[in-house]
Amino acid sequence: MNKVRVRYAPSPTGYLHIGGARSALFNYLYAKKCNGDFILRIEDTDIERNIPGADESQIKDLEWLGIYADESPYKPNEKYAPYRQTEKLDLYKKYAYELVERGLAYECYCSEEELAEMKENQLSNGVKSFKYDRHCLHLTKEEKQKYIDEGRKPSIRLKVEDNADLSFDDLVRGHVKFNSSDIGDFVILKSNGIPTYNFAVVIDDHIMEITHVLRGEEHLSNTPKQLEIYRYFGWEPPKFGHMTIIVNEKGKKLSKRDNNIIQFVSQYRELGYLPEAIINFLFLLGFTPKDNNNEIYSLKEQIETFNLEGLSTSPSMFDVSKLKWMNSQYIKLMDNEKYIKSISPFLDKIDYLKDKFTLTQRNELSLIFKQELNTLSDIKKEFDDIFIANDEFNQEENEILNKDSSKLILKTLANRIQNIETLNKESINSLFKEIQKELGLKGKDFYMPIRIKLTHKMHGIELYNIITILGKEETSKRLISGLIY
RNA sequence: GGCCUAUUGGAGAAGUGGCUUAACUCACAUGCCUUUCACGCAUGCAUUCAUGGGUUCGAAUCCCGUAUAGGUCACCA
Numbered sequence: 234m235n236k237v238r239v240r241y242a243p244s245p246t247g248y249l250h251i252g253g254a255r256s257a258l259f260n261y262l263y264a265k266k267c268n269g270d271f272i273l274r275i276e277d278t279d280i281e282r283n284i285p286g287a288d289e290s291q292i293k294d295l296e297w298l299g300i301y302a303d304e305s306p307y308k309p310n311e312k313y314a315p316y317r318q319t320e321k322l323d324l325y326k327k328y329a330y331e332l333v334e335r336g337l338a339y340e341c342y343c344s345e346e347e348l349a350e351m352k353e354n355q356l357s358n359g360v361k362s363f364k365y366d367r368h369c370l371h372l373t374k375e376e377k378q379k380y381i382d383e384g385r386k387p388s389i390r391l392k393v394e395d396n397a398d399l400s401f402d403d404l405v406r407g408h409v410k411f412n413s414s415d416i417g418d419f420v421i422l423k424s425n426g427i428p429t430y431n432f433a434v435v436i437d438d439h440i441m442e443i444t445h446v447l448r449g450e451e452h453l454s455n456t457p458k459q460l461e462i463y464r465y466f467g468w469e470p471p472k473f474g475h476m477t478i479i480v481n482e483k484g485k486k487l488s489k490r491d492n493n494i495i496q497f498v499s500q501y502r503e504l505g506y507l508p509e510a511i512i513n514f515l516f517l518l519g520f521t522p523k524d525n526n527n528e529i530y531s532l533k534e535q536i537e538t539f540n541l542e543g544l545s546t547s548p549s550m551f552d553v554s555k556l557k558w559m560n561s562q563y564i565k566l567m568d569n570e571k572y573i574k575s576i577s578p579f580l581d582k583i584d585y586l587k588d589k590f591t592l593t594q595r596n597e598l599s600l601i602f603k604q605e606l607n608t609l610s611d612i613k614k615e616f617d618d619i620f621i622a623n624d625e626f627n628q629e630e631n632e633i634l635n636k637d638s639s640k641l642i643l644k645t646l647a648n649r650i651q652n653i654e655t656l657n658k659e660s661i662n663s664l665f666k667e668i669q670k671e672l673g674l675k676g677k678d679f680y681m682p683i684r685i686k687l688t689h690k691m692h693g694i695e696l697y698n699i700i701t702i703l704g705k706e707e708t709s710k711r712l713i714s715g716l717i718y
Numbered sequence: 719g720g721c722c723u724a725u726u727g728g729a730g731a732a733g734u735g736g737c738u739u740a741a742c743u744c745a746c747a748u749g750c751c752u753u754u755c756a757c758g759c760a761u762g763c764a765u766u767c768a769u770g771g772g773u774u775c776g777a778a779u780c781c782c783g784u785a786u787a788g789g790u791c792a793c794c795a
Binding site: 242243244246276278279281282341343345348352356359360361362363364388389390406409410411412415416417419420421422423424425427429430431433434449450451452453454455457475477478480482484485486517518519521526527528545546547548549550551552554555556557558559561565602604605665675676677678679680681683684690691692693694695696 | 719720721722723724725729730731732741742743744745752753754755756757758787788789790791792793794795
């Protein structure tokens, strides 16, 4: 049996999309599972929408996620190169005209406006689905010349046969039936000489010896068209598998314009999601492992576990809270060294940390939050809660602060804290105990006023950490500010 | 509208005719732990598998119809 070769073929029209990442992941997993190759091909035939640098950025994001291509524009295998479609335009043209010569395709001179009019007419005449009316199928030499004289350039349409069975066995959905009569003569080469998606994919997949095509369900209805092209050339098509699409909370396909859900991998990176967590989350979206008691899978384990049978057939909703949970799991799993390294860029963005703390202190402080973070960028909020104190207290907080006992605690602590040599867990806690004993107060009654006065909040991390972070002077200052004796 | 696909709790889902009084995970709720929150631990959360028929001793699981949702019908990919 031939070596398994699968591909991920993005168009360079923007950043790596979450749906694209999942597509790439499943293809990658399947390739590695079968000891095959994972190929990255750039489908840049829509020259209007191409964005310079988009392919590099997508590859970079993919690698950040841990997905490396065996072949790509930057890592070509000469046998299959080039890996960008616009670099082999002549080839597509050659194949397209080969079909024209064999009478299986024809030139079409219809303009955009004429096509639109045709469509409208058909629809208003009760036609259910638009099909090209083959206006240009039997053009005479003279008619053609007339169009050419008008300055028109032809596109090429495939002459789709009537009533041919275009069914196939889908790797994830089983047998899917299509009939060629439902498909109109579609364009394979645009009038600008660039192939359309459906044509270029077939040529490329054939030339690159792609054995399996795993793609989104939105391509299901493209498959019969591609099958028809394979048939005309007499090539053996690859095996197709159509995966479920990812939908938003409204059940609609994630579109790039959807603002409710963050769409791009780079944005997740900026928010402090870990690549392992994203990959793991995507892995479980639309796929269920056989042994499904575990939810945490490394990339290596994903390769071992993956199989086509586990792919689901109904759409999966993108659930951010589960992603967050997954991310927090991976943060907890990291050893301290790796954690500090990962969180460092986020700490750099917090100005007051830079000013007041050494790098070592800063790193130690961040460790305090390790168990609490969902995403690494949350660290900013945690520090802000401590450093950016406002002057307002709500009613509940005021009630606690106005107790005589509370005032006593605050005053006593503000004074005694000055006598401590070095602030740390032990020294602070023993001071707490000392004062508790003297005043005969403990538990919430003792700690709450301190917490409220220091952070203006009733919840947060342990107090000795807060005091360590604030330092003696700031702690005292906050404790006695506004106190009336 | 045509074609295609899907339909198990708020979300991801297991389940392929009797071990299911429907796993597991997230979310949510409650309790324990803790100076508070979080973490962790424990418990609860679908008498029911879109719906109506049928097959069967027995159906979420098989068959037929209906409904709903999604995908696609481009010189976009």
